Amino acid sequence: MKKYKFFMRGQKTLEDIARGSAIVAKILAADKDLANWAEHFQRVDKIYALGCGSSYWLAFLVAAFFRRAGRDATAVPASEFFLTGYPVPRRTLALVFSQSGETTETVRAAAQAREQGAAVFAVINRGAGALAKMADGFFLTPAGSEQILATKSFAAGLAAAYLFAHYLTGARPDDLSGLPVLYEKILALDIKPLVRCLAPAVRAYSLGIGLDYGLAGEAALKLGEGAGLQITALPALEISHGYKANLDGVPVLVVGLQTAYHKVYENLIREIRQAGARIISFSPLNLPLAADCNVEIPGPGDTAIFTAVKLLQRLAVETALARGLDPDQPAGLAKTVRRVNF
Template identity: 35%
Template sequence: MIDAQATRMFAEAAEAADVVERQAAANAVTVAELAASLRRSPPRGIATCARGSSDHAATYAKYLFETRAQVLTTSIAPSIASVYGAAPVGEGMLALGISQSGKSPDIVATLQAARDAGARTLALVNVAGSPLAALADTVLPLHAGAETSVAATKSYIAALAAIAQLTAAWTGDEALARALAALPDALRAAWTADWTPLVDTLAGAQGMYVIGRGVGFGIAQEAALKFKETCGLHAEAFSAAEVKHGPMALVGKGFPLLVLRQADETAEGVDALVREVVARGGTVLLAGDPIDGAIHLPVAAAHPAVQPILAIQSFYRAANALAVCRGFDPDRPPHLAKVTETV
């Protein structure tokens, strides 16, 4: 059996705290200049373009930008530009492309179309010399360093941190800025959090839901992808508000849910859902404050926009261990490559 602590996924995810610390320092001037520009000339809307883990970071961005900056944010399907040749983004808007490699042809085509239509362009990339970066008016490098495991981990956390850093600077959110200053140490603590109950509970599972809401929904999407990608476990992500619209029909005795909770306005509704599922006999793994009948996974108290970042860091270590437990190599998922060049 593979040693779970010898995988590239384990090693790269463990670097996240150092990546975030390095990124914050390296991007500070660029973020401050971009934030000042956005205050002087607020965009009439923000359009994101990404796939996979990067698109899950875009979901996080949507909730932060809409709740903190109060700017409508939507996701553009990359095929709109690359296949259909359309450009739904125009002058006065901000187009945000997120890509670890910065060379996925459809993401590049979308940012090019947005730029040609007069939109301001921003790229979050790990490869600063990439084609996507070359198209952007502003580039925020992720500074994650080489990431060779197929499963993105530290680059995803770096994207979340960059989005939060921009939001704090743009809106003058001092509480979020303080939380981000403490994020590297908090990530180091999150890496050591005991999430072994997740491994024990899901070792033989065949299907499950991952539940989040608000700023935590993009993290739920990411966790569901990693379950499929690294563990061979079919997982679907749902908002706590949407799971009752049909998917709840599958929830019964023994059906597992991973619920990601942050201490904000969504907490009461998430807690109510957890209690309902426990009453139905479902198995709930709860990342957040404990609830009777649910299996507790610890997440440190923190700013609600930061708590999901801490949760995914703890999750990555547990997912890596679960993959090995289920007989998979998390670094080499079947039928997948590190860079997916979709046209």
């Protein structure tokens, strides 16, 4: 009799999340290619970071890393870049993110940037696609194949982007050698109270400032595509402009890892709780926020960004399961978006 292998809902995506830890460690241990490419593009004055979906939020985070080091960097959704037109001054680098290397909007944006004189560097997860062929250089992340939700490829892209940004700017990256241990802690963390808050919701918001907003955006995308939740990502203080009228009983995620904005987050949480919101917050270790549910993210400095990614990915998967959905097979999605006659 033929034997069949059965998987529980979400099992494959949870396995991808767990495997991402080893992939990140591999990138951190073998980063000479990134250092060499950063040296190659050392003389650029302007950086556009481009991508779609999860790759856009990677672009957003890397642009924030560059700006923190004093460089002129702008994250733009790839479709907006080629449809609406952006100025490309001399010595511009288009830093392009794509898992497949084939997404139509991303390929078009990279081609347009190159036509306007920009150098193109791609961070991709497949090496034989259109982006690899047209770019001046590319870094191939070792994430391999995964389920529809970008989990281990996102973690790998984040590690590569983080190192590349710091090598190019000359800024000293934080020591990330403790990540494997921290990943184990975050994967074992009990997040049932967070899931109970999110699972019955009709809509939600996800907020952050700067780098935290990039994480909030990726969290919203994962909860939307994996758990079917109608969730809007906003720069944190934008919630007070119109959106606050619809917060009664609504879950609001506040990603508050950047200690420079801790007081801002405290005041904002107080304000939106008074409007009836139910707050789920993520704060640095030993610096909690006064939310309905607060999770202290382990890891000093930028390390917490990486551990938070793991937690937010888990939250999306477990919320999907609590809502009776299978995050391994999200409705209407494909791994690569290709458009015909576009």
